[in-house]
Amino acid sequence: MPGSIYSLFILICLLILSAHSPGYRGIFDLIADLDGMHGSTNQLMFISVGIPMTVLTITQLMKFKDRGPFATRLETRFQIFHIYAITAVVLSFVFTVLILMVSWVAGGLMVGFDNTWLNAKGMISQTTHDQNRFFSILPQLTTYKVLGTLFVTKFLGFLMIAFLTLFLKNWFKNDGIVLIVLVALAGVDQLSLVPIPIFTLSANLWLGNWLNPMTTFFHCAYLLIVSIFLYGITGILFERRDFLS
Numbered sequence: 716m717p718g719s720i721y722s723l724f725i726l727i728c729l730l731i732l733s734a735h736s737p738g739y740r741g742i743f744d745l746i747a748d749l750d751g752m753h754g755s756t757n758q759l760m761f762i763s764v765g766i767p768m769t770v771l772t773i774t775q776l777m778k779f780k781d782r783g784p785f786a787t788r789l790e791t792r793f794q795i796f797h798i799y800a801i802t803a804v805v806l807s808f809v810f811t812v813l814i815l816m817v818s819w820v821a822g823g824l825m826v827g828f829d830n831t832w833l834n835a836k837g838m839i840s841q842t843t844h845d846q847n848r849f850f851s852i853l854p855q856l857t858t859y860k861v862l863g864t865l866f867v868t869k870f871l872g873f874l875m876i877a878f879l880t881l882f883l884k885n886w887f888k889n890d891g892i893v894l895i896v897l898v899a900l901a902g903v904d905q906l907s908l909v910p911i912p913i914f915t916l917s918a919n920l921w922l923g924n925w926l927n928p929m930t931t932f933f934h935c936a937y938l939l940i941v942s943i944f945l946y947g948i949t950g951i952l953f954e955r956r957d958f959l960s
Contacts, residue, residue, distance in 0.1 A: 718771060722764045726817050729755045729763075734825045741831025743861055744838050745822040746815075751921030755818040756869055758905055761876070761915040765810065766897045769876045772806060773799070774890040777881075796953035800946060803877035811870040815862070832856045832925075842922055855928055864920065864931060871938035872918025878945035885952040912937075 733745040733754050748754035777799065819828075831837040833856055840849045854860075876897065883893045903909060904916035917934040924931045 718768055722768055723817065725763050726755045726760070726814065727821055729753065729759060730818065730822050730825060734822075738838055738841065739831060739834075739836050740826055741834075741837060742819070742822045742826055742828055743830060743832050745826060746818045747861075747865060747920045749838055749842055749922040749925075751916070751919040752905065755822065756814060756865055757919045757921075758901070758915060760814070761872060761918065762898060762901050762905070764814070765873060765915070766876055766901060767894060768810065769806065769873060770880050770890060770894045770897060773803065773877060773880045774884065774893065776802060777884060792953050792955075793950070796950050799881055799953075800878075800950075803874065803881060807870050807873035807877055810873050811866060814869065815865060830856070830858045830861070832861070839922065839925060843926065848926070852925060855925060864924075867935055868918045868920060868931065868938075871935055871942065872915055874942045875918070875938050875945070876915070878942050878949060882945050882949045882952070885949065 730745045733748050734740055736744075736748070736753070738744070744754070746754050747756050750757075752758045754760070832839045833853060834840065835846070835849070839852075839856065840846070843849050879897065880893060883896055887893050887896075897914075900914040901916075904912055904914045912934065917938050920931070924934075
């Protein structure tokens with residue numbers, strides 16, 4: 716319950732901050748600001764809500780499930796790991812849906828539910844300064860396509876966070892260290908300390924994603940491949956764990 720209240724409070728704050736930014740603001744400007752950092756689904760959300768809630772939920776589940784009585788009821792460590800893997804997928808789905816629902820309802824109450832990105836006065840049109848370019852990408856800016864893109868990118872972002880949490884728990888017993896490592900990786904992305912996105916920045920959407928949809932495709936492919944790799948390597952590590960020690 717405290718985590719839910721905290722998350723709701725932060726999401727509302729992120730929406731309010733975006734609503735008071737300069738320019739003609741619409742609901743998608745509040746949900747996914749074109750700078751890739753602000754809004755209720757971009758980088759600041761992952762750092763302040765996504766990473767902490769994912770780490771907290773998964774580590775608490777592991778503390779309960781790794782206890783001797785539960786572990787001995789299952790035949791293999793492989794089974795135990797797959798309970799965690801399925802949980803990671805379900806958790807990523809639930810977090811994505813809840814964040815989009817809260818963002819859509821709260822954001823709509825603040826500025827209305829109209830998709831202003833389709834408007835010639837909207838932020839994408841004003842930011843591109845190229846009407847021909849703007850009209851060429853209009854089909855990609857319909858409400859259902861934007862929501863679909865938001866869902867896929869956020870889900871894959873949460874999935875990578877969840878599997879990386881499972882991976883790190885094989886090395887660090889302290890949950891705080893796991894949280895610090897993940898936030899540090901997000902900070903590396905945010906500060907552009909490496910030339911390409913390596914963590915949550917790949918799950919964010921900025922102006923370039925809408926101008927060139929293939930950018931989103933490659934980022935989603937990267938997130939999926941990394942998640943699959945983490946799933947495989949973590950499964951191997953779990954086979955070697957001693958749950959009763």
